[in-house]
Amino acid sequence: MDTSLRRTLHERGMRMTPQRQLVLDAVRELEHATPERICEHVQRVAPAVNITTIYRTLELLEALDLVRHTHLGHGAPTYSTEGHQHVHLVCHRCEAIIEVPPEELTDLIERLRSRFGFVLDASHLALSGRCAKHAEPAVEHDGS
Amino acid sequence: MDTSLRRTLHERGMRMTPQRQLVLDAVRELEHATPERICEHVQRVAPAVNITTIYRTLELLEALDLVRHTHLGHGAPTYSTEGHQHVHLVCHRCEAIIEVPPEELTDLIERLRSRFGFVLDASHLALSGRCAKHAEPAVEHDGS
DNA sequence: TTAGGTGCAAACTTTTTGCCTCCGA
DNA sequence: TCGGAGGCAAAAAGTTTGCACCTAA
Numbered sequence: 001m002d003t004s005l006r007r008t009l010h011e012r013g014m015r016m017t018p019q020r021q022l023v024l025d026a027v028r029e030l031e032h033a034t035p036e037r038i039c040e041h042v043q044r045v046a047p048a049v050n051i052t053t054i055y056r057t058l059e060l061l062e063a064l065d066l067v068r069h070t071h072l073g074h075g076a077p078t079y080s081t082e083g084h085q086h087v088h089l090v091c092h093r094c095e096a097i098i099e100v101p102p103e104e105l106t107d108l109i110e111r112l113r114s115r116f117g118f119v120l121d122a123s124h125l126a127l128s129g130r131c132a133k134h135a136e137p138a139v140e141h142d143g144s
Numbered sequence: 145m146d147t148s149l150r151r152t153l154h155e156r157g158m159r160m161t162p163q164r165q166l167v168l169d170a171v172r173e174l175e176h177a178t179p180e181r182i183c184e185h186v187q188r189v190a191p192a193v194n195i196t197t198i199y200r201t202l203e204l205l206e207a208l209d210l211v212r213h214t215h216l217g218h219g220a221p222t223y224s225t226e227g228h229q230h231v232h233l234v235c236h237r238c239e240a241i242i243e244v245p246p247e248e249l250t251d252l253i254e255r256l257r258s259r260f261g262f263v264l265d266a267s268h269l270a271l272s273g274r275c276a277k278h279a280e281p282a283v284e285h286d287g288s
Numbered sequence: 289t290t291a292g293g294t295g296c297a298a299a300c301t302t303t304t305t306g307c308c309t310c311c312g313a
Numbered sequence: 314t315c316g317g318a319g320g321c322a323a324a325a326a327g328t329t330t331g332c333a334c335c336t337a338a
Contacts, residue, residue, distance in 0.1 A: 015336095019293080034327095050295050050296070052294080062236075076328095092206070104252070104259075116276070120271055161319080193320090194319070291337100293336085294334085294335080299329080307322095310319080311319105312316100313317105
């Protein structure tokens with residue numbers, strides 16, 4: 001399955017290791033997992049794996065574009081893979097997260113690419129705003 | 145200028161204080177400032193103000209919808225106000241940030257509101273992806 | 289036999305908490 | 314004089330670094 005990972009690593013003088021495979025697997029299985037959670041997951045199979053290795057491996061996998069991280073609200077970032085495609089609408093009044101299909105962004109993606117040459121990563125995007133329940137602002141801004 | 149802030153606080157049994165005014169002013173002046181930078185800025189005028197107060201005040205102002213935070217890349221979040229309107233395209237291969245006018249999002253905002261009741265906060269949005277220079281992925285994903 | 293990779297411990301950065309004091313309504 | 318607010322110190326959370334050891338090429 002990860003022949004291409006092994007090859008990519010080898011091309012760069014790096015090695016495929018059980019730890020790297022386990023971390024990648026964990027990211028794929030968990031989706032939106034923090035380094036902490038990934039570590040716990042990996043340690044169920046290989047208890048000796050250290051959280052330092054998790055961080056180092058996540059950094060590596062991200063540099064190889066195999067995983068990506070997002071800040072959903074406060075706290076630790078969450079990691080996911082391209083396979084996990086959707087957009088997150090994060091309410092900044094409550095902690096609600098609405099997942100919507102990436103098709104909502106098709107037009108925007110096209111526009112950003114043609115105008116700015118920017119390739120939007122729609123595989124896991126977090127957009128902040130207010131959910132239906134909290135649509136009204138907390139403070140009315142008057143003209144004073 | 146911040147009569148409305150004073151009133152809002154009072155309605156909730158809270159008080160207007162010099163610290164709160166200074167933090168709000170700092171966020172407005174600096175734009176995209178980290179808590180650290182805001183603290184330094186405030187301390188130029190009032191050296192005794194503690195970073196704890198910065199954090200507490202930012203949390204308060206955010207709850208009142210007067211400021212908002214965004215994660216631009218790694219590291220500490222940055223705070224800004226509604227007055228600072230634009231969208232950030234953050235390249236996750238380099239640290240480049242392209243600022244584009246919020247009008248690019250008009251359609252999306254409409255769609256999210258009508259379909260999901262979600263009010264997107266377009267005042268300072270960070271979209272991650274790859275800039276023109278880094279448009280090609282680091283690893284070619286083959287079918288193997 | 290050499291360089292990459294890992295584990296471990298410690299350092300570091302960023303944020304939160306507890307507690308005491310101060311102060312305005 | 315009561316409760317909100319801020320300062321200070323310590324703790325907690327999250328991440329990085331230094332270093333020794335191990336191992337696959």
